Amino acid sequence: MNTPRLLAAFASGLLFGAGLALSGMMDPARVLGFLDVAGAWDPSLAFVLAGAVGVSALGYAVKARMPRPALADQFEIPANRSVDARLLGGAVLFGIGWGLAGFCPGPALAGLTLGLPEVALFVAAMFAGMLLFRFTAPRSTGPITVSR
Amino acid sequence: MNAFLAPLAGGALIGASAALLLLANGRIAGISGIVGGLLGPASRDWAWRVAFLVGLFAGPALFRATTGHWPQIRIDASWPMLVGAGLLVGFGTRLGSGCTSGHGVCGLARLSPRSLVAVATFMAAAIITVFLVRHGLVR
Structure with a gap:
């Protein structure tokens, strides 16, 4: 692993964390307000997804013209396009957890910076859930292959 | 800042993060995948x-x-609720191969059918969960 690649990964993480902080996504009360469509619905976080998908899509448009990434040998994009029970079951479990606490993985990890015990507890439980998956689920996940 | 401008600008930074990781390193900026x-x-x-x-x-x-x-x-959320939610988020994002960033920000941007279905599913599950907790019979 070379240094430019590590710096690019660091810069990407920095943009991500700053974006989360600016967007309001780090605040569970606001996230739950966004999900509470039957209550005092706060639609503002829909703009986070809109801004993120819009700029990310520009990235994919540029990628289509590149034979390979600037700093790596190949693009590693999931080539699996089929919907299966695992995808659906995982999305349902994740959605329930997201709706219970208002945290998804990115905001929770970035939120560790704030030094609140509640965030640390959530992140510890999230790691436990990931390890539980690792030790219980069958080995093969969707193949990560090169896609052009 | 305007109530919609900050989310939009923050979202754009997140999108720029995903584009940078993709174009420089060829990787998906999916948080659960990166941690997993x-x-x-x-x-x-x-x-x-x-x-x-x-x-x-x-x-x-x-x-x-x-x-x-x-x-x-x-x-x-109470502490027991945070633990339960964390376990569900950790296990679910690994089982479903992604979360709000991998399926949402990256998957939707590249029009992956799996990600479209995953986002619709976890959004629906989260909205129903919040509805049951706040307006339903759970409490």
């Missing part, structure tokens, strides 16, 4: 994942340095 890869068996590409996470932790500090205040957050 560190928990896998003898990960050989752990260094960039750690570098990304260090940046992710530094992000809110950069926000603090720029604006003069930390992002305001409020957590209403």
